[in-house]
Amino acid sequence: MFxxxxxxxxxxxxxxxxRQSVISLASTLTLTAVxxxxxxxxxxxxxxxxxxxxxxxxxxxxxxxxxxxxxxxGAAVKRISEGEDQxxxxxxxxxxxxxxxxxxxxxxxxxxxxxxxxxxxxxxPWLVIALVVSVFTNIASYSVYGTGKVGVNQIGGLIDTLIRxxxxxxxVLLGYxxxxxxxxxxxxxxxxxxxxxxxxxxxPARFRRSHIQSLFAFxxxxxxxxxxxxVFSYADTILIGYFLxxxxxxxxRVALQLTSIATFVTVAFHTxxxxxxxxxxxxxxxxxxxxxxxxxxxxxxxxxxxVLAGGWLLGERLLYFFYTASATAGATTLSILLLVQVxxxxxxxxxxxxxxxxxxxxSFRVTAVAVIINIGLNILLIPxxxxxxxxxxxxxxxxxNATLAHRxxxxxxxxxxxxxxxxxxxxxxxxxxxxVAAYSFVVPLTNVFVVLGAVAVGGLVYIxxxxxxxxxxxDELKELTEGLGVPWPGML
Numbered sequence: 001m002f003x004x005x006x007x008x009x010x011x012x013x014x015x016x017x018x019r020q021s022v023i024s025l026a027s028t029l030t031l032t033a034v035x036x037x038x039x040x041x042x043x044x045x046x047x048x049x050x051x052x053x054x055x056x057x058x059x060x061x062x063x064x065x066x067x068x069x070x071x072x073x074g075a076a077v078k079r080i081s082e083g084e085d086q087x088x089x090x091x092x093x094x095x096x097x098x099x100x101x102x103x104x105x106x107x108x109x110x111x112x113x114x115x116x117x118x119x120x121x122x123x124x125p126w127l128v129i130a131l132v133v134s135v136f137t138n139i140a141s142y143s144v145y146g147t148g149k150v151g152v153n154q155i156g157g158l159i160d161t162l163i164r165x166x167x168x169x170x171x172v173l174l175g176y177x178x179x180x181x182x183x184x185x186x187x188x189x190x191x192x193x194x195x196x197x198x199x200x201x202x203x204p205a206r207f208r209r210s211h212i213q214s215l216f217a218f219x220x221x222x223x224x225x226x227x228x229x230x231v232f233s234y235a236d237t238i239l240i241g242y243f244l245x246x247x248x249x250x251x252x253r254v255a256l257q258l259t260s261i262a263t264f265v266t267v268a269f270h271t272x273x274x275x276x277x278x279x280x281x282x283x284x285x286x287x288x289x290x291x292x293x294x295x296x297x298x299x300x301x302x303x304x305x306x307v308l309a310g311g312w313l314l315g316e317r318l319l320y321f322f323y324t325a326s327a328t329a330g331a332t333t334l335s336i337l338l339l340v341q342v343x344x345x346x347x348x349x350x351x352x353x354x355x356x357x358x359x360x361x362x363s364f365r366v367t368a369v370a371v372i373i374n375i376g377l378n379i380l381l382i383p384x385x386x387x388x389x390x391x392x393x394x395x396x397x398x399x400x401n402a403t404l405a406h407r408x409x410x411x412x413x414x415x416x417x418x419x420x421x422x423x424x425x426x427x428x429x430x431x432x433x434x435x436v437a438a439y440s441f442v443v444p445l446t447n448v449f450v451v452l453g454a455v456a457v458g459g460l461v462y463i464x465x466x467x468x469x470x471x472x473x474x475d476e477l478k479e480l481t482e483g484l485g486v487p488w489p490g491m492l
């Protein structure tokens with residue numbers, strides 16, 4: 001008989017990093033799956049142009065939300081995670097976040113005459129509301145995350161996505177278009193904030209100037225680093241919207257979304273390891289950081305490499321069946337963005353370690369160079385080559401950022417890749433690619449079920465080959481699976 005208490009006890013015996021990584025991965029998988037399905041629905045109902053206008057709304061929200069955060073969110077997580085004066089740092093963060101809201105909204109109204117994409121689509125008021133709601137949500141989620149409740153934070157993200165999509169689907173069906181999509185975005189933010197607030201154990205306390213100064217010392221460089229990451233995430237979207245059309249934005253973003261499958265594990269490890277690395281760094285236990293980072297590289301590439309191979313072979317067909325025939329114009333862009341996601345593994349995890357090891361200044365420095373080049377390349381390449389130029393600019397600067405981050409992080413720890421395991425991953429992906437290519441040659445990819453069949457066959461071949469040739473990954477996955485109470489297949 002299944003007993004929840006017994007199952008929970010078994011799960012709690014799993015290594016904390018592994019357990020929280022599984023929770024993060026499960027949450028990320030669920031979020032992405034729901035996001036994929038909803039985007040497919042919106043593409044077929046409102047079209048790529050309306051969807052592109054919504055993506056521009058999200059891009060501008062991210063920019064002005066960053067101004068409103070000022071880097072204090074990351075600083076609060078860092079200071080709270082260190083375990084000293086948690087309530088005082090929480091209150092100082094709350095005070096600063098509310099103060100910066102007026103700055104963010106003020107900048108937004110000053111820039112309003114120039115934000116023609118937003119005003120033309122009618123979502124400007126929704127952007128203001130979203131920024132106000134985000135203050136409450138950010139305070140609750142960052143504070144919960146800083147106290148080590150990674151699972152709660154991930155569930156909050158899941159609730160955000162689910163509520164957002166439910167409201168958006170209903171609004172689209174009622175004919176509200178891009179305003180309905182923006183309204184759903186706000187609803188998800190609010191629901192996530194309320195959930196995280198339920199688990200917030202920190203309380204207001206008197207804070208001193210030293211707490212503000214401590215947050216400022218970290219936040220300045222965190223803000224600049226986050227600004228750099230934001231460029232990689234949204235500068236191309238904004239510039240495509242400026243130089244091209246909303247439909248081009250829609251095509252680019254759905255291609256980017258499809259490649260995001262490759263980042264499931266990377267995002268999970270980033271979320272899980274940040275507070276751990278922060279604590280290990282404070283305790284001067286750097287060998288633990290080195291081992292965790294090397295393993296995070298391996299398991300991130302375990303997904304990113306086969307997605308790259310499969311995307312090159314099946315990307316055009318997936319765009320056609322998932323996002324309509326118009327989206328196939330992004331097939332070349334998708335191929336380039338798949339390489340971006342592989343480089344993203346190294347950039348994302350290494351800059352995370354720099355910040356967690358209290359080196360945000362170095363994180364900014366390595367990002368700043370890439371940011372400047374990224375903007376310049378986008379301005380140069382988008383008018384000449386369209387969305388293909390945008391993806392090429394992102395790839396070049398992502399590789400540069402990863403390289404510079406490796407150089408900076410190597411001054412503190414030994415950054416290494418588990419060459420044997422990574423080699424096995426590449427070999428298994430090559431075998432998978434050969435099988436998928438043969439499948440596509442024998443069975444014409446004329447409908448979505450045949451394409452999904454190719455994905456399933458490729459995935460099965462990859463897993464079987466990898467587990468056969470790499471006993472280390474085999475044994476770790478087996479132990480983790482059995483620890484979760486899931487039977488391990490005898491054939492493996």
